Amino acid sequence: MPSADLTDLTPVPAPEVKRRGRGRTIGVLVVLALAVLALLSQGLLHSLNYFETIDQAMAARAKLGTTTIRLEGVVKPHSIDRTSSGASFWMTGGHGQEVFVNAHGSPPQLFQADIPVVVEGHFTSATSNDFYGTQILVKHTASYIAAHPKRVKAPNGSTR
């Protein structure tokens, strides 16, 4: 037991409380703030528009040159040619402009004629309207329609 003057009532400063929990939480907040900034720079500030439509790309064709972009259009019916390395097809824009796409890599499950797609890649030359794609993404619409709306149910439960 240390000897102390028990009559000395001079106020003494309180011992410093270690706030490790608070420091850790502030650390977490800083990491989250950095993550938000990273997401903003990666996703939104870089490209608010995820793709260029064919009309937008054609309007800025000279400026685009052969830079890598994502190009959106609708797959022209009866134009798909599946190759060993991917698929080639014609893509149509809103005002009827067409771009020939030669894409490498396997297309998604829903890839088919008359469906909107986004192709990542570049035009083959500064003046050409042929597009070389490295990835095909399907941009499905917001409509949901029954596959067989007129299918009738037989009394035994089977459909025809």
Place this chain on the structure above:
Amino acid sequence: MIKTLSQRLLGPVTLVLLVLTFWLGLWVTPPDKIQGNLARMLYVHPAIAWVALYVSFGTAAIASALYLWQRTRSVVMDRVAYCAMEVSTVFIILTLITGSIWGRPTWGVWWAWDARLTSTAILGLFELAYLALRRANDDPELRARRCAVFAIIAAINVPIIHFSVDWWNTLHQGATVFTENGNLLVHGIMLWTLFISLFAFTLLFFWLLRARYRVEVLRAARYDVALDEALAQRRREGVR
């Protein structure tokens, strides 16, 4: 009487509606013309996102605003905001997971850096930051005020998420129900199943919120008891 009855029925009704949603979604509704059976995610993903963005985050933001308003300030509002934010965080994570599960076979990728997905992920990080902020201060009033202000600032992101598909070119589809011209883009039993799923998951949120709120009240009560016990213990040590 009515309050007690509704509290007792909330759980069973939620369960029945969830079972009904899954039964209709998996067995009764037809496959979609384009997406086939993948469209059955329509009865899960939008409902979870609806709860995450609008119902639970909306509850948290409104409770935060009511806390900041002097006339309605109470510990109840602070607790509701905190509990709703916790539930919303779970639903945001589920939104991102179910979206990825749907996106991989339809789009062809698990994730795309488009405006809808990125802004939703940012809201998820805001919610984690809110939960971290709850733990960053020991003073209950200061903590509640700071968190309420933060929740309202974070709420700015919700309209950005909602309108992102209209404002920018996104891989994520546009609105199916809340369309600009009011036309519904889903029909028949598919539409009814979608509405039932929205209602079922909304009730699930309120059931979870109620349970979480009760835990929070018990925790607060336990904190007071623990404090009294600690003081009594110290007094006993002093006597010895």
